[in-house]
Amino acid sequence: MSIIKIVKFGLLTLSVLAVLSACTTDDKNNSQASSSNGDTIAISGSTSVGPLAEKLAHKYGEQENTNIEINQIGSSAGITNAISGVSEIGMSSRDLKEEEKAQLNEVVIAYDGIVVATHPTNKVKDLTLEQVKQIFTGEVTNWKEFGGDDMEIVVVSREDGSGSRDAFQEIVDYSSGDLIKNAIIASGNGNIKTTVANNKHAVGFISFEYIDDSISTIDINGVEATADNVLEQKYKLSRPFLFVHKDGQLSQAGQKFIDFILSEDGQAIAKEAGAIPIK
Amino acid sequence: MSIPTTNHTEKIGNANKRKYLLEKVSSKVFLICALLSVFTLLLIIGFVFYKGAHPFVAGGYSFVDFLLGTDWVPSEDKFGILPMIIASIYATIGALIIGVPIGLFTAIFLAEIASKRAAKIISPAIQLLAGIPSVLYGVFGLAIIVPFLQNTLGLVKGQSLIAVILVLAIMMLPTIVTVAETAIRAVPKTYREGSLALGVSQIGTIFRVVVPAAKSGILTAIVLGLGRAIGETMAVILVAGNSLIVPTSLTDSIRPLTTNIALEMGYAAGTHQEMLFATGIVLFSFILILNFVLARISAKGGN
Amino acid sequence: MRQFKDNLLNGLLWLSAFLSVAVLVMIVGFIFYKGFGLISFDFIFGDYSPTGGGGILPMIVTTIYTIAISLIIATPIGILAAVYLQEYAKQGRLVKVIRFATESLTGIPSIIYGLFGAVFFVTTLKLGMSIIAASLTLTIIVLPVIIRTTEEALKTVPAAYREGSLALGNTKLQTLYKVILPSAMPGILSGIILSIGRIVGESAAIFLTAGTVAAMPESIFSSARTLTVHSYLVTQEAGDIELAAAIGIVLIVLILAINLSATFISKKLNKATNK
Numbered sequence: 001m002s003i004i005k006i007v008k009f010g011l012l013t014l015s016v017l018a019v020l021s022a023c024t025t026d027d028k029n030n031s032q033a034s035s036s037n038g039d040t041i042a043i044s045g046s047t048s049v050g051p052l053a054e055k056l057a058h059k060y061g062e063q064e065n066t067n068i069e070i071n072q073i074g075s076s077a078g079i080t081n082a083i084s085g086v087s088e089i090g091m092s093s094r095d096l097k098e099e100e101k102a103q104l105n106e107v108v109i110a111y112d113g114i115v116v117a118t119h120p121t122n123k124v125k126d127l128t129l130e131q132v133k134q135i136f137t138g139e140v141t142n143w144k145e146f147g148g149d150d151m152e153i154v155v156v157s158r159e160d161g162s163g164s165r166d167a168f169q170e171i172v173d174y175s176s177g178d179l180i181k182n183a184i185i186a187s188g189n190g191n192i193k194t195t196v197a198n199n200k201h202a203v204g205f206i207s208f209e210y211i212d213d214s215i216s217t218i219d220i221n222g223v224e225a226t227a228d229n230v231l232e233q234k235y236k237l238s239r240p241f242l243f244v245h246k247d248g249q250l251s252q253a254g255q256k257f258i259d260f261i262l263s264e265d266g267q268a269i270a271k272e273a274g275a276i277p278i279k
Numbered sequence: 280m281s282i283p284t285t286n287h288t289e290k291i292g293n294a295n296k297r298k299y300l301l302e303k304v305s306s307k308v309f310l311i312c313a314l315l316s317v318f319t320l321l322l323i324i325g326f327v328f329y330k331g332a333h334p335f336v337a338g339g340y341s342f343v344d345f346l347l348g349t350d351w352v353p354s355e356d357k358f359g360i361l362p363m364i365i366a367s368i369y370a371t372i373g374a375l376i377i378g379v380p381i382g383l384f385t386a387i388f389l390a391e392i393a394s395k396r397a398a399k400i401i402s403p404a405i406q407l408l409a410g411i412p413s414v415l416y417g418v419f420g421l422a423i424i425v426p427f428l429q430n431t432l433g434l435v436k437g438q439s440l441i442a443v444i445l446v447l448a449i450m451m452l453p454t455i456v457t458v459a460e461t462a463i464r465a466v467p468k469t470y471r472e473g474s475l476a477l478g479v480s481q482i483g484t485i486f487r488v489v490v491p492a493a494k495s496g497i498l499t500a501i502v503l504g505l506g507r508a509i510g511e512t513m514a515v516i517l518v519a520g521n522s523l524i525v526p527t528s529l530t531d532s533i534r535p536l537t538t539n540i541a542l543e544m545g546y547a548a549g550t551h552q553e554m555l556f557a558t559g560i561v562l563f564s565f566i567l568i569l570n571f572v573l574a575r576i577s578a579k580g581g582n
Numbered sequence: 583m584r585q586f587k588d589n590l591l592n593g594l595l596w597l598s599a600f601l602s603v604a605v606l607v608m609i610v611g612f613i614f615y616k617g618f619g620l621i622s623f624d625f626i627f628g629d630y631s632p633t634g635g636g637g638i639l640p641m642i643v644t645t646i647y648t649i650a651i652s653l654i655i656a657t658p659i660g661i662l663a664a665v666y667l668q669e670y671a672k673q674g675r676l677v678k679v680i681r682f683a684t685e686s687l688t689g690i691p692s693i694i695y696g697l698f699g700a701v702f703f704v705t706t707l708k709l710g711m712s713i714i715a716a717s718l719t720l721t722i723i724v725l726p727v728i729i730r731t732t733e734e735a736l737k738t739v740p741a742a743y744r745e746g747s748l749a750l751g752n753t754k755l756q757t758l759y760k761v762i763l764p765s766a767m768p769g770i771l772s773g774i775i776l777s778i779g780r781i782v783g784e785s786a787a788i789f790l791t792a793g794t795v796a797a798m799p800e801s802i803f804s805s806a807r808t809l810t811v812h813s814y815l816v817t818q819e820a821g822d823i824e825l826a827a828a829i830g831i832v833l834i835v836l837i838l839a840i841n842l843s844a845t846f847i848s849k850k851l852n853k854a855t856n857k
Binding site: 073074075076077080151152154159160161175176177181182183184185186187195198199201202 | 353354355357425436438516521523532534543547548
Binding site for chain 1: 631710711793794795796797800804805818819820821
């Protein structure tokens, strides 16, 4: 009798493991099968495009039974994932590089401006692109040089690999190696915003979507940071929001989601979210 | 213990054979389970070192430049982690300087001075705090310590070495207090009685008799706290500022080794990713050295 | 002079204890003060919404998934490993190696586990950023905890129990199953509880292996975020301290409940075995 018990105990332990591993392989097949049926769209990339994509996916989910997975991991990672097939769609908040263009199709889903943000009490409200460059490369380190109070400038930048950072650096014209060394590195738009909002010395750059009363926005070359000025190409700090995918790798569901984004409804959501519609 | 197999009826003989087989099989299964931890350790070391060593073995990068380089610009192929090594060392030492004395004194207080009732309330509460996710300590640091440093002490930026030190010191408190208190309580009563009978004051007894007797337990407490400080990641990201400079003052913002990995692993690829594994190797080595030193110290203490 | 030194040290002891308690009370107070306003039924049981105002149900579900899967794998392996070390192995080189490995695993920082998980489970085994990849990583993290606590528990089982059982003609395995494991149960249980605490509190390793998708997980192969990761992300990305604190309250209550039930269960079990 006791032998039976022991056998049971042993078998139970083993079968738990076996069933578990069996389950996992089963589930895996299922999930792969379902994704090829087009029920799941895996999207990853820019933290600037991310919030907009989440809102679009949320609305889309109300009318379609599609599971959209969005991982906000930065533009470069999203592009890499789209190339390697880890994600069906990559999100980028910068233009593709030549070698990336060769491997991916891109769809502009909206435009976005980048605003230079400071603490609301900062007296400096207007800078030229050249002055922005001087700040971020550490050539100028005190606000009084630009007519502000006599206090140190604390530069806040995104991390290397961020699409916003790449786009910003390209337009302002400095390279990652030129960035002032003691810059605070924040890993998302929201993080830059709160850092700037809580520090009167700070200056950073964020997507238009994140603008609110907690920060003050800087005019560039005398042009205010507004959607209209971006569309009229007067405001220089702007970039496209891209969805990128590999040729022939886009599922029907993915195509339908992109169609929805480009439709009037989708673009209305983009506008509401603070991005600039393509039309 | 061997089982007698000289039974007469065939039935019982078979049953015993089965029993015997089962004993043998099950002991092998147990062995495999035990070996699994050796296997995973080897797997982890293997993977991390394989990935991390690759750029130096196959990519033509110099390991010395990696360790002593002060520039970390992955997009321009520059990988130097000296700022992070120094940041990690400073932050850990700073946290120890603040956290260890306060933690130990608290443990002594709870074990020797506090009334039984007070200790009965405080000790479990502190124990519970050891279980709070470290991220919450980071949230506290960002919401309270960083603004305090900026507004009250007038620092240019609150995300700084000192903020990291404070958060880590607070975080290791519960660990140090709990472990050290247990060690001090384990010191036999007779030690204290003997010392007191010789006319030594209570405080004198505590510091000259009880604490030395609990030395090895106290050391364990410090090591556990140290391990927590050096390995902590997410709480530190929130308050470190993550700047890539070699820190020269308490007010500089810093990027420790752990933070560098967590910040960039999400989007790193190719050589960049391998360099993050190399960062992991350096961190790993720190921990190994720490464990080794500790084993030596506790071995000496034991004698 | 000595009197002065005594008084000084005594004062330092009181001061340190006061500081420790004050700081810790401040942290808990801060979390409850900041987060309490957000706690509501909808907050805890509502689905997450990217447009703000949503609940944390998906993160709770994800957290439960990771706890369940890691424990289902780690508990049997950990217990059997401890049984081997305590009951079967001859104390020799092999046991030393196994002990060394287990201790080393305990000391590895979780970010290294995260690195390993990201490359081994996510990429090499092609599990993708998923709950299962994170759970397997967590399994390795808690395995040493379970092994160690179970070993301690086995050590406390009196030798007389074993001898008695063997004398009655039970085999080693029967003795183990009928006598040793049941009386070591409270210790084993406390190891499991410790592991739950470790899993709930873990962030770095999960961050790198489960990803950050803020939605109800479809299956264990979905990318998702646990409560702790969520609390980190809302602080980091959105700077929403109140939300992070509210999640903190849920976490603290959870840990408190786990600890209390552990004490309760082990008391019950102790009573039962002492009868």
